[in-house]
Structures are given as C-alpha cells and as structure tokens.
Amino acid sequence: MDYNLYNTVKVLKKLSGSGNTVYLSSGQLAKELNVSQQTASRFIIELTEQKYIERTLQNRKQKITLLEASLDLLYSELNDLNSILEMKQDFELKGEIQNGLGEGKYYISQKGYMDQFSSKLGIKPYPGTLNIKIYPEYENILRRIRSADGTHIDGFKDNERTFGAVKCFSGRIDGTNAWLIFPERSSYTDIVEIISEKFLRKDLNLNDHDRLTIRVTLDK
Amino acid sequence: MDYNLYNTVKVLKKLSGSGNTVYLSSGQLAKELNVSQQTASRFIIELTEQKYIERTLQNRKQKITLLEASLDLLYSELNDLNSILEMKQDFELKGEIQNGLGEGKYYISQKGYMDQFSSKLGIKPYPGTLNIKIYPEYENILRRIRSADGTHIDGFKDNERTFGAVKCFSGRIDGTNAWLIFPERSSYTDIVEIISEKFLRKDLNLNDHDRLTIRVTLDK
C-alpha cells in the first residue's frame, strides 16, 4: 500500500465524517490532496481496484463508500503510532451474550489450537467460547483492537480441513481473565469470541442476552 | 513532508525505543524500509537537511538522534487519525507550580490577545498566567497535546514589538475551567502556561511547587 492511497483514504474518511460515504468529484479530491484532477482520478480508480472503496458514478459527483479495508488501514496506522509512541491503550467493549451454537467448542478444542493456547497464552482454556455481540457504539473500538497485532496463533490442517490462524488479545470480564479471539483473515463482524480457563457462563452466572463489559489493554 | 520521510522517522523512532537515539547503518535502515542502501542513505541526508534528525558519522554505524520535529510529525499524525476516527481523547498532565515571573501577565494582558480570548474562548481571563512545570513522565502526553490543533489565536504587532500566534486547549484543574496556552511556533519546553477567568493561585489556594493535575480533552 503506498502513501498516496493511505493519504487518500485518510482524506475520504475525514470528509465522510462518522459515516463511510461521501459525494465528491475527482476535482474536489484533487484540491484536498494538492494534486491534479487526473491524479486524483487515478487514485480513486486504484482504490476501487484494490477494494478499499466502492463508488458509483453519477450525473454529478460520484458517490464513494469506504470499505472495511480502508478502516483497517487507518486503524492499523493508529495502532502503529500508539505502540511506537508508547501511549497506554485501555479499551472498553460492551455487548450482550449471544447464544452459543456449540461451534466454538468444536474449533478451540482442536489440539492444533489448544497446544498453542497453552504455550503462547499460558492457559488451558475451558473447551467452549462465549460469544458477545458488541453494541454498535463500540464498533470503532472493536476495529481498533482487531487491527492491532495481538498474540498470533498459527493455522493448521488435520486430515479433513483447514483451521485458520487467529490472534488473541488479553482482556478481563468482571475481573476474570479472558482472551478475545479473532480470525487473522476475516470479514468484519460484531461478534467477539471469548475463551478463558474458567467456564465463564457458570462462574459469572451469565445468561443469553446479558449485557457485559470487556476490558482490553493493548500493551506493547 | 513526503511519506518516505514520515515512514523513516517512524522506523527510527521504533528502533530508538523510549530514547531518541539509535545507532544504525544506512544498510540496516534500508532493510527496515525495504529500499536500497543508497535510498536509505538519501533519506537520512534529507532528514538531516530538514532538521528532523541529527547524526554523527562514526567509524562503524552512525549515531542518529531524533529531533523534536520528528516527534511532532509522529504525534500530529497520531492526532490526525484520532480525530478522523473520532476516538475520545482524555489526557492527564501532572506537574508543579513554577514561580511566575510576571511576564505572562504582561503578555496576556495585551488587548490583541484579550479580545481574541474573549471572542474565541468566551472568557475574560484573569490577567496573569499560572506556569506549571510538567513532570518528565508526562512529556509524551504534553507533546501529544501540543501537536494537536487547539483554538487558534492570531499574533499581532503593536508599535514596539510582535506578539506571536498561540493556540489554546480547554482543560480543568481541580474542577475549575482553565486554558492551556502554547506558542504556535516554539521550541519544546516542559512549562505549560495556564489562563483562567479565576485567579487560580488564590481560588485554589496554590503555592509555588505545589503538585497539581491538569485534565485536557481534545475534542475533534
């Protein structure tokens, strides 16, 4: 990803405010970027090809929508700087408990994962996940966490299928240690999967749709 | 400032950790940046010319020191992203009261400033400043605040001399509203000048060398 595209994404996000859509001609964008209209046009084409934005040409100004890749780009630069400049980063996520489908249990119980949880996270997780649907107000914080590095767990294959790499972030729920698990490659979702040594549902007496708060510290 | 230089500064800061000095050959830097040794060398020269770094060539690796301009660059990018991504930013500065020299009073009492304090900040400040020497642990937070935009106050001239532009940040000391004042162009200092409608020294019963906490919110 080169800087021109980063900078273009930054300007587009700035102009689209809290939404992710902006109506903007290539000439206007050119002024924002201090480049020619032709160059701005080229940037838009490149961003579109690389799936950072979607756009629809209209009679007048084109409508540009920032895709998840753009937000990832900005949030990971933000994380980079925060980490390099050693700013403390404490985050709070709120959401509610999703009824588990038992699928998480199948996944994390795989030896390929469990061995790494043990060696890299230093825990032997309860074989199941707690799924939290994060409230929309916290989606930016969620993006921020997701785009940080975390502790990497390699993917692997067994005879039948492939299990993807995931990354983990240390967190706390009601003072109990837990880990947030994200697929390394994934489309954006508002569901966070949590694992812990404890059986959280029982230990914290949690039920479906209970509201709860997850605290995460990105320490680096 | 172009991206290559931004990125070089970022890498140099990353490598110098909490200090601002790093010993690094152009070849090593080249690897970090994924460019040729020649290009890395050129970047170092350009950064030196533009006073972002200082370096001394040594027998082996050259010693590179990041100057304040580099930190400004990184902190202002961080602020940019924070503001664009609408992350909340609450900061805490701690320091102790410096004996005022009465000079602040002379400055801020100028009509050229007072009129703008009134129109732009909506306050009629007590004619004097409280000077706080910020503890070194908070210098990064101070840099972060200083490199944000704040409320701009134009500079002006009277018959005799020139008064520089300043920028102001809204803050609180012990629950009392106050404004932090920074020269727009200045070398780095750990002294923060505070103005307020109140006579803070008296109202908050403050004395020289008292320790105090300033809270600042950067909103957008």
Add this chain to the structure above:
DNA sequence: ATTACTATACCTCGAGTAA
C-alpha cells in the same frame, strides 16, 4: 459539469562504484 485516456515531462530509485 463530470471522468479518465494518452503522451510526455519529471522524478525517484538503485546499480555501479569511489572514497
């Protein structure tokens, strides 16, 4: 109004190499 193609000017990068 727009967007974006073509052609050229310009700039940036890195190989070769000197000190």
Add this chain to the structure above:
DNA sequence: TTTACTCGAGGTATAGTAA
C-alpha cells in the same frame, strides 16, 4: 566495513483533450 555520488531505467504526475 562504511557513506554517498553519478546516471540510466522505470515509474509517476500532469497537460491536453475526448466522451
């Protein structure tokens, strides 16, 4: 070992312009 100059190849930006 270093740093950093020269110069040619390749890449990037813009003017002109069509649609």
